[in-house]
Amino acid sequence: MDGLLSLALTNLGSPLILSFVLGVAAALGRSDLVFPEAAAKALSIYLLFAIGIKGGVSVADHGIDLRLGLTVLAGVALSAALPLLAFQLLKAMTRLDRTNAAAVAAHYGSISIVTFVAGTSVLQTAGIPSDGFMVAVAAAMEAPAILSALWLISRGGGSGAQVDAELWREILLNGSIVLLIGAFAIGIIVGADGLAEVESFFVAPFKGALCLFLLDMGLVAGRGLRRSRDVLTPGLLAFGLLMPVVGGVLGAMAGMLIGLPTGSLFLLTVLSASASYIAVPAAMRVAVPDADPGIYLTLSLGITFPFNLTLGLPLYLALARMLTGG
Amino acid sequence: MDGLLSLALTNLGSPLILSFVLGVAAALGRSDLVFPEAAAKALSIYLLFAIGIKGGVSVADHGIDLRLGLTVLAGVALSAALPLLAFQLLKAMTRLDRTNAAAVAAHYGSISIVTFVAGTSVLQTAGIPSDGFMVAVAAAMEAPAILSALWLISRGGGSGAQVDAELWREILLNGSIVLLIGAFAIGIIVGADGLAEVESFFVAPFKGALCLFLLDMGLVAGRGLRRSRDVLTPGLLAFGLLMPVVGGVLGAMAGMLIGLPTGSLFLLTVLSASASYIAVPAAMRVAVPDADPGIYLTLSLGITFPFNLTLGLPLYLALARMLTGG
Amino acid sequence: MDGLLSLALTNLGSPLILSFVLGVAAALGRSDLVFPEAAAKALSIYLLFAIGIKGGVSVADHGIDLRLGLTVLAGVALSAALPLLAFQLLKAMTRLDRTNAAAVAAHYGSISIVTFVAGTSVLQTAGIPSDGFMVAVAAAMEAPAILSALWLISRGGGSGAQVDAELWREILLNGSIVLLIGAFAIGIIVGADGLAEVESFFVAPFKGALCLFLLDMGLVAGRGLRRSRDVLTPGLLAFGLLMPVVGGVLGAMAGMLIGLPTGSLFLLTVLSASASYIAVPAAMRVAVPDADPGIYLTLSLGITFPFNLTLGLPLYLALARMLTGG
Amino acid sequence: MEQHDAKRVVITIETPMQRRLLAAIEEAGVTGYSILPVIGGSGRSGPWSAEGQVGRAGGMVQVICIIRPDRLDGLLDGVFAVVERHIGVVTVTDCTVLRAERF
Amino acid sequence: MEQHDAKRVVITIETPMQRRLLAAIEEAGVTGYSILPVIGGSGRSGPWSAEGQVGRAGGMVQVICIIRPDRLDGLLDGVFAVVERHIGVVTVTDCTVLRAERF
Amino acid sequence: MEQHDAKRVVITIETPMQRRLLAAIEEAGVTGYSILPVIGGSGRSGPWSAEGQVGRAGGMVQVICIIRPDRLDGLLDGVFAVVERHIGVVTVTDCTVLRAERF
């Protein structure tokens, strides 16, 4: 327990988390500090490309084994199953109607790539290795949750969700997935030699760039919180803090079953615990326009993301270490 | 005097100043070279964060002493007093009415953070250390000048300035101050170890990034000059070149009184000599809409900023060395 | 021939080319992956500045000789002559009218700076040195082609092109030229010592930044192709693949005449082979509004640029090596 | 300068729906439109700003169609089918244009 | 498609005054508006362009309110109090809207 | 609030022609205009989007002039001379303005 506390403090005292806290504070204090939208998008392209190529190179180095396939399968299963669980929890803990509950649930089955990136950063600081293919697992977990949520809605009858082939294409070929998987493939092809050529752009400055990105995420999360205070009932707040832990524990158990080593088990835990705030909201706006973005964005971006970043990550790492004895 | 000349030449031949000159030349030649607004904002966030965190780490390393408090106080006093002096000079040298004169004066009490950053770069090249807390002094000098100017205007009667609590919050929590102080605090918390993690993003590429930023500043200054040629009377021009020197000398004298070492005394000189072109203009547009931005922006950005960057910096360094024997 | 194949494969397997391919694939698959316009512009400013300053420093190191003047002259001559050749080819191979044929021809006399940058990157990987002044040659080749094209149009009578002094100023002082030549001059002034100060910004991360830029170029080229499929007749397609090779061979021959060493001869080949898609299209929109941008942009950006980047570069390097025995 | 009557239809809509709106516009036989960025706003679903977004889900755009008056009904029918269940504002203004042959 | 009369009020104003303008609009009981970026312009105080700025002092935005005709006077009074001493242009155009219940 | 009749002229034009258009506008004696970015669109020359561009050749901007009605003809003549051979759309709308003395 002592180790957990010191782990949490180390995490809270890292430049990454402090940058995020600065952003939240600036937004809550209504400072006019803003990050240009284009810069935030460019930074996220950089981060996705960097993490993808590094993952691919690591796979090229260590080869592919059965674990990869099993972990991707586990990720897809978690992404599809977690919304059903989240839906039940929401029904029990809040007064959301079916449509809104399903929309929120979709976010918790899917993943937050920034939380994942922060997780790899925590591993790096702690000196724990992880499998490069976890990047592919992250990409695979983005979409299945949406399917589950749409099924939940359609089961309830009513006007239902508007889903067409075009929407599926948009979800499956959304920018983040294409970039992540594309850079991953590039990493596999070019290997360590190719990475060396671009190392001083994609590897060395990575953590600093992540600081600025988290500063912006803090601004966004803080602004979102300020605007949606009214939306947040105690029940929703409790869900936003409980669900990531529940999801994380299930992810960790799946990792145990597959026999993942500490680092990768930690990352699967993080993915399961994290909630989407980019791909899923866009899909929900198109397919379930009646669901209120104020609810699902506030929860995933304003509550769960900060929780995971600050307290969740050390907690999940302690869990992963305990389970694997690592 | 010979040393001064060679110092000036070294400064003028640095990539930083040449980038600025290139920008001015491109703008005066009406090239369509433009720097996207979003990129300029992102660069300035990067520079402020980098300089803030480095200052904080340096304070964490060397501890806090009485000097910090005294220098912040001196900065605040300079920022509040310089506008009064500038106002008298403007009354004597130009035909500006009270409102415009006060608005211009506010800019010269406040500071230009880019000039400050260029100053730290000059120190680094010359191998002279400075106190990390000068970043906090810079932040503390942004706002008091605005108060003095508003007092000058209200004293004159007339329709007066429109100042409310909201404006004060905007001034005190403006993006640059929040970022600078926030990154400074992060630097104090994470210390040298934390900085090491993000060094290859915030430290190593710093000067190169500053080159591009100064290129953009040159474009902006050049374009401003082209547009406002008519505004510039000989009196205004003379003020724009004289006032920074006067302010700088007063800043240097304050530094002597406190007993600052060469590097920090130089930076206090630079801060006193520099004129605002971000925070103060925004405040003036809200509080003193009758003042003509063409006048104060042309002076601070078109005349004083280039003067400080090219000739001022070596001059102030020679002065600081002379005064401290450093 | 075996060497050529392995060269081509090395080139195709580099992170640079794979990033471009990823962009094309994402665009053809209609992913919503987009690069913010501002980020693309900022990246291109970075790349132009970096390549300019490095070229200048290299000239400062090696001194200027007759070769520089001769090569610039050769470049200007090639830029002016290639459109005439391209025009004849277009008349023979396609059904374009005089106006459209001349507009297309202008693009092939002018150059693509990104292809040039990719060429320097190929040289660097291959460990082959080149003259720093090739940057100046690139800048000199941008505009003459426009003159030739306008002459071709005016010779044909009709409503003709609308060219005024203002347009000439715009062409000659366009952002890329000013930046390239300006940074080149800065490099000459600051020399190797000055470059050392900004090396970790402009030199080390260069290739990685180029990856992201080529990713965006891929997105742009792919999107362009998707939109203009109808425009592309077999004749045009053949021209877009043949003309760069013809231009490249002429460039290589000119390089032989001057006695350029392998690296520089290769770069002159690349410049001659490449087609403009920034400066010339803008000039054509103003001066020759009747010409269809769908045709010239599709050809230069959608066909010739990808061809040069993937197959052209290794081909031209093999040619340069063969001709110079390097 | 000769001017001709036309209608200026402005549709403010969420970015995720942009592609579908443009498809509907084209299906209604209208091939001319311009898209302007919207950086913030407020409505029944509260205020938002482009800087407060991470994804594109929350952003909006303004699509402007200049059309011949007789095409108005067809366009509005097509647009309404898309906008109906979504947030979005549609306004129509009378205007005149030069070069009527282009619309 | 049924259309209803409305007013389209467009206010071009300096960015530093944006927050105050929106407060005035809301005080006038109008909760619907959209904000568009302005990247340059010219007026009595001469030409400017977003690229020629370092701070936000010089930029402008365009705030568009679609309102029911009977709300016009209240809105204009509130807007005018903010714009009065500041640079800024206010125009009002007649338009029609779908879904009048939203305004 | 007193309002005065005015004309709202909106010109959508390619970025490379912007400088020339503004010169023509000023030559027609009009010194007030605002420039808005256009991020995409479609017309007789097909669809385009700002993200699909490398250079500025393909982009467009929207120039808005609010003028007194009696200046309309002069402005349109000047604008038309620039737009004539180029792509671009010109619309004119009736509007009212506050502070007529400014136009």
Ligand SMILES: Nc1ncnc2c1ncn2[C@@H]1O[C@H](COP(=O)(O)O)[C@@H](O)[C@H]1O
């Ligand atoms: N009356 C209005 N005038 C202008 N824009 C509006 C208006 N109502 C809504 N909008 C825009 O449409 C968005 C969504 O509106 P709503 O569906 O009412 O939340 C707002 O955020 C505004 O950008």
Ligand SMILES: Nc1ncnc2c1ncn2[C@@H]1O[C@H](COP(=O)(O)O)[C@@H](O)[C@H]1O
């Ligand atoms: N007549 C006008 N039409 C359109 N925009 C205008 C007009 N007059 C002023 N503006 C805009 O308002 C800004 C300030 O105008 P002014 O206060 O006249 O300097 C200008 O830079 C333009 O962006």
Ligand SMILES: Nc1ncnc2c1ncn2[C@@H]1O[C@H](COP(=O)(O)O)[C@@H](O)[C@H]1O
């Ligand atoms: N009817 C229209 N309504 C709005 N914008 C248009 C219209 N026609 C053309 N445009 C804009 O003008 C550009 C060029 O049009 P065009 O010359 O017809 O290809 C288009 O890409 C649109 O941005």
Ligand code: NA
């Ligand atoms: Na999850």
Ligand code: NA
């Ligand atoms: Na000062």
Ligand code: NA
């Ligand atoms: Na060429």
